[in-house]
Amino acid sequence: MSDDVATIQNKLVDFYLAELDALRLSQSLQKGQLEALSAPFFLNLHAAKAYFEAPIRVMFVGQETKGWFCRLPEILNDPKNHVPPLLARYERSLLGPPGHSHFLKTRCLLEKELTGGIPGSVIWNNLFKMDVFRGKGKSRSARNYSVALTTFSAKLFRYERELLQPDIIIFGCSATHDTVVKSLFEAPKRKTVLVHVPKELWHFKYDQIDCFRTLHPAVARFRKHQSVQKHYQKIIQEIKSGKHANAVRIVGAMASRPDD
Template sequence: MNINEKLLSIYHNKWQDLSENLQNLKLSQYANPLILSFDNKRYESADIRVMIFGQETKGWLNGNGSLKTIDEASSRYYSFFCLEKFYKGYGRSSFWKAFRLFDKEIRNANPDKKIYFSWNNINKIGRLEGTGTDPEVEKIEKEFFSVVRSEVELFEPDIVIFLTGPSRDSKIRHHFEDAEFIPVDSTLEKRAIAKVKSQYLPEKTIRLYHPSYFGGFNKVRKKAISLITG
């Protein structure tokens, strides 16, 4: 099986329990789960693989509010991210601005390497509208759709960047229970930027402020770049 077939197998094993429990809630409480897909050719030929995490989607694939199939969600992710068919206003998003910054800096630091980037979220299911997650939905996700560690293990990244902010550290620990957040500089608070140490994550793994926290993120981004490109 290629990597996408393995991904789909992970999702299919959990999908029935997840969908049955979500459908007991109001449709307005949740968007569709973020189902990953990779460009298999670019993935296999990459010298360096990078996974960048955000917090959660602000709505995702809802249309009439119903859950899509796994294949539909996978295809939409592939179209949006791998084929770069982005939504209107994509360029104004603080998260995607930060994503492009790291993309540029990592490529500049490795001009002779093939680099493959993937996008993920520490919470796979956001709200239908607005930011954050619904407590009932998050409880269901934790119980029936804890797939993040499996996604990371399958992707085998060389670099992981959590643009999730310190308030989401407990969510990182949910998936990587041995995660330690280690200060990187005596002049910078651990809540601003930290190395994340876990047996399930590569040596070059960091967590820093979400880029929507402009002042804080701008303060630490230079340090973050040095940690992942040095």
């Protein structure tokens, strides 16, 4: 599998470099807009090798990364030399301790419940590839920042989805991002299975992929702790009792087996 992962990663990096070059040449972002954007969020599949070995492939998607590495102009000036540090940053965040991040703690919970707790077995992705610096103490939300950023992020996400072939995608983002989510999964292939809780928990399918959109784990800070926990437990329960139930049971049995 390691050779396959290396091949997929090489395809991904080539695609990233080509899209960065296209973004630089397009001049679709003005200088002030460029300087406000962070470095792009790129996946390191070597760190997520366990994702490809798991009987069930789970992708957990956040909104955008807060303060990722450096500013975008620095990356565009020398993309080839900056991609390796970006991949290393992803590896540290994916495999290292989650710290105080509600999102990363939830990703670890999903690994424990769905993929045997193997580090890197639930892959992390984001709706937006860059966040926006608006000054200290202000929101870094990338939603509605620019058409260029939305288009760039969507193009990368679609390519990553096709390359990684997830069985399940869980979006941890508010209903305000539903327009973006829907744009990534065009109708008629996108079909709603059930709206469990309006604006809080939505289950839909895209071809063979089961997708869930619920609250971002960080809203637990704003008196929604019980709702957030309940929604993620509902998603876990549905996956464990649905068409992937046997795969989850196999992973659970392997995880509980004593070492030889």
